[in-house]
Amino acid sequence: MLLFDFEKPLFELEKKIAELKKFSAEKGIDLGNEVRTLELRADELKGKIYDHLEPWQCAQVARHPERPNFFDYVPYLFEDFIELRGDRHYADDRSIAAGIAVFQGTPVTVVAQVKGKDTKENLQRNFGMPHPEGYRKALRLMEQAEKFRRPILTFIDTPGAACDLSAEERGQGEAIARCLIAMARFTVPVISTIIGEGGSGGALALAAGDLLLMLEHSYFSVIAPESCANILWKDVSRAREASTALKYMSKDLYQLKIVDRIIKEPIGGAHRNHRQSAESIGQALAEELQRLQAQDPQSLRDQRYQKIRAIGVFSEGTVNATETVSPT
Amino acid sequence: MLKDVFRKPTKYVTIKSVPAIQPRLPLEADPSEQKSAERKELPDNLWVKCPGCGEVHFTKNLEEYAQVCVKCSYHFRMNARQRVDLLLDAGSFQEWNADLVSVDPLEFPGYKEKIAQERQKTKMTEGVLTGLGSIEQMPVACLVSENAFFMGSMGSAIGEKIARAIERAIAMGIPVLSITSSGGARMQEGILSLYQMAKTSAALERLSEAGLLYLSVLTNPTYGGVTASYAMLGDVIIAEPGALIGFTGPNIIKQTIGKELPLGAQTAEFNQAHGFVDLIVDRTQLRHMLEKLLRYHRREA
Ligand SMILES: [Zn+2]
Numbered sequence: 001m002l003l004f005d006f007e008k009p010l011f012e013l014e015k016k017i018a019e020l021k022k023f024s025a026e027k028g029i030d031l032g033n034e035v036r037t038l039e040l041r042a043d044e045l046k047g048k049i050y051d052h053l054e055p056w057q058c059a060q061v062a063r064h065p066e067r068p069n070f071f072d073y074v075p076y077l078f079e080d081f082i083e084l085r086g087d088r089h090y091a092d093d094r095s096i097a098a099g100i101a102v103f104q105g106t107p108v109t110v111v112a113q114v115k116g117k118d119t120k121e122n123l124q125r126n127f128g129m130p131h132p133e134g135y136r137k138a139l140r141l142m143e144q145a146e147k148f149r150r151p152i153l154t155f156i157d158t159p160g161a162a163c164d165l166s167a168e169e170r171g172q173g174e175a176i177a178r179c180l181i182a183m184a185r186f187t188v189p190v191i192s193t194i195i196g197e198g199g200s201g202g203a204l205a206l207a208a209g210d211l212l213l214m215l216e217h218s219y220f221s222v223i224a225p226e227s228c229a230n231i232l233w234k235d236v237s238r239a240r241e242a243s244t245a246l247k248y249m250s251k252d253l254y255q256l257k258i259v260d261r262i263i264k265e266p267i268g269g270a271h272r273n274h275r276q277s278a279e280s281i282g283q284a285l286a287e288e289l290q291r292l293q294a295q296d297p298q299s300l301r302d303q304r305y306q307k308i309r310a311i312g313v314f315s316e317g318t319v320n321a322t323e324t325v326s327p328t
Numbered sequence: 329m330l331k332d333v334f335r336k337p338t339k340y341v342t343i344k345s346v347p348a349i350q351p352r353l354p355l356e357a358d359p360s361e362q363k364s365a366e367r368k369e370l371p372d373n374l375w376v377k378c379p380g381c382g383e384v385h386f387t388k389n390l391e392e393y394a395q396v397c398v399k400c401s402y403h404f405r406m407n408a409r410q411r412v413d414l415l416l417d418a419g420s421f422q423e424w425n426a427d428l429v430s431v432d433p434l435e436f437p438g439y440k441e442k443i444a445q446e447r448q449k450t451k452m453t454e455g456v457l458t459g460l461g462s463i464e465q466m467p468v469a470c471l472v473s474e475n476a477f478f479m480g481s482m483g484s485a486i487g488e489k490i491a492r493a494i495e496r497a498i499a500m501g502i503p504v505l506s507i508t509s510s511g512g513a514r515m516q517e518g519i520l521s522l523y524q525m526a527k528t529s530a531a532l533e534r535l536s537e538a539g540l541l542y543l544s545v546l547t548n549p550t551y552g553g554v555t556a557s558y559a560m561l562g563d564v565i566i567a568e569p570g571a572l573i574g575f576t577g578p579n580i581i582k583q584t585i586g587k588e589l590p591l592g593a594q595t596a597e598f599n600q601a602h603g604f605v606d607l608i609v610d611r612t613q614l615r616h617m618l619e620k621l622l623r624y625h626r627r628e629a
Contacts, residue, residue: 161556163576164584168594171604172575173555177529181561184530185537201513201525201556201575208526222522223515227580231515232437246518247434256433258519308530309491311523312484313433316425319453 001066001271006057007049013042046268053217055243059225061217062196063159066271068278070097070112070155070195076278077285078103081110084141090170093134095125095158098141103153104286109145111138111206112155115196128197129162132175135205139179142186151189151289154206159224161202179205184305187297191288193263193281194218195270198248210304211288212258214250215277216265220258221248258311261288378402380570394611403568403611405548407450408457408474411507415615416461416470423459424493430454430485430517439516446477455480455510458493460502463615466622469497471506471558475549480510482554483517487524490558494531503541503622504532508559511577512552525557532561541625543618546573546596546605560604564621566614567596567605574599 003011017038024031053061061067074081078101086092098111113130116122130138138154145152161172183190190209198207198220207220214220225243226236253259263284266273292300376385380402390396394414395404406414412421432439447453455477461470471490473480490506497504513521535542544562546555548571555575567573574594581589592598599605609617 161575163580165581165589165593168574168576168581169598169602171560171602174560174604176556176575177525177558177560180526180529180557181533181536183526184533200522201553204522204525205556208523208530220519222513222518228515245434245436246515248519253519256518256520258523305530305534308523308526311527312488312520313431313517314428314483314485314488315431316428319427319429 002064004057004060006053007046009045010042010049013038013045017042043267046272050217050265050268053249054240055219055246055249056225056240058217058249059197059219059243061269061271062219064269064271065117067196068270068274069117069157070114072274073155073195073278073281074101076275077101077282078110079105085137087133087136087140089136090133091131093126093131093137095128095130095162096134096138098137100150101153103289104282106289107150108289109141109150109152110155111141111152113158113203113206115157115159126162128158129160129199130158130202130205131162131167132170132172135161135172135175135179138206139175139182142179142182142190146186146188149188151191151293152186152209153285153289154190154192154209156192156194156198156203156206156220157196158199158202159197160199161205176201176205180208183208184308185301186304187301189289189292189295189300190304191285191292193285194220194259195281199224208308210292210300210307211260212253213261213263213281213284213288214253214259215263215270215281216250217269218250219248220253221246256311376404396611401569401610403548403570405475405509406611407476408452408472408507411472412457412459412461412470414611415505415507415618416463416468417465421459421461421470423457424496425458425489426453428454428485428489428492430483430514432516433484433520434516434518436516436518442478442516450474450477452477454485454489455482456486456489458489460496460500463622464619466619466626467500467502468622469493469500469502469504471504471508473507473509473547473550473554475509475511478514480508480554481512481514481521482510482524482528483514483521484524486514487521487527490524490528491531494528494535497540498535498538501538501540501627503543503625504535505543505545505618506558506562507545507547508550508554509547510550510552510554510559512554522553525553528558529561532558536563541622543621545614545618546599547571549573551575551577564606565604566607566609566617567599568611568614569596569608571596573605 020031020035081101083099097114101110113128115128116125142152191211192207192209193213195215225239228242229238230236250262263280266276270277378397381400383399395406452474455474457472542563544565546567550559550573572594578589596608
């Protein structure tokens, strides 16, 4: 497993545990107590490190190559998943997987951004960066969910929407805007969960639902810290500084009332225990879905409007507008 | 077809065909708001060299021609108040929520100072002007970007002003007209600025449900979070000739694809050829086109 530099204190400890286990197996000596003591210490250390992640470290964890992607969660979360493909206009975008799934006995529509596990898959999935046809597939299947009264679960994990010429030719802006306006229209519950990277407008397109859940060490930002540093200081190496300024961690977003519920990750991050992470997601989704399904569809939609409508911080009546307005 | 897309505009402007351009008082804005480098090279801002054809114009003359080059039809940038003067019935505009302004919710480095600077520079309180106006006595709620204010970037205040204006239009039963020019979401407000895209789109959903018209005019430049929200949701989408419109800025795309963008990419004409713009309307004809569209969507009283 890839270890980060901020996990250095763990290197020695984990090496020692591995050695002890090997020694114990080879010599047939029971070192269970010693191993357990060290493992407890390692867990404690992981907990300490991960409880105090800096924003920049958080982005690295969210991008960890072994961090579970949507398909890692599927077998734990759903009894069945039928992937439906294509936007019916242009193509099938593999950076978004969508379809019908059965969640705890209830058929739901699932729309998920998917990053690849290796180079080959990443090329297929464009590193999880959707093109307009991906958003149009998402829109098609969300509209289908509305028609058949299925709740919508979206899973967000993208560095951002595709930013090449073909995306422009096929109307990236329009495709995202259509997802946003549609989400305001639905009367079925829409729950979004950020499981890894929440990269700007490309992530937002699937995150304007009733509720936004977020895995503890995910991030959701208006701009990637590297790009932010580049714009502010023309210096990508200051990304760490930029990430502090952007306040994109789950705890920040909870405070800003963007995120409704933070989902705890296994000790040392979701990449260390996919199953446990899936169980936490499943539990949160089940509770929230039950709550939303008990509501009348129209009031659900009104509440969603009020929630989105209330986001933002501004001031009113503090400046003398007539002083700053030029006479025309 | 492709030749058409990338052709240089050659149409001449005939002044007589300009419907009812309102007489305007001389601009009193700070000269620093005149973005184009060409203006600065020339003494006292009396002259402007056209980036389209090289023709040198009197600044005064340009004002009379809606900031359009009479020789090559190049559209110079305009500020929000000039737009209002050009498009709406004289004296009809009543501004809404002028005192609704940005704060610095994330304590982002340099943001407060930047806002103060932009206010000084533009004499505007924020990067969008909203209010009620009329075109040939037909009332319309207006959302007009001020690009000179922090590139018209959308933060909480802009999103709130736009949502309120749309909600007011719904309550009044009148159409909405937006004139966009923006770099996108305002990074300095982090995630809060991103959600203004969702907020403005949700408000437009309600407008649409009320059966009210939404006209979106895209002007140079319209990018990022504004393109990916209210700008692209018009019942009719109009663009000014040559305006650059896109999701990702050309420099980022250049970095991504590792070469120059093809000539004409992201122009109004490119967007029309790809199916994202209904009409490309010369600025001198814009009021007339808006008047017709409003008239054809008029509701029986
Ligand atoms: Zn010219």
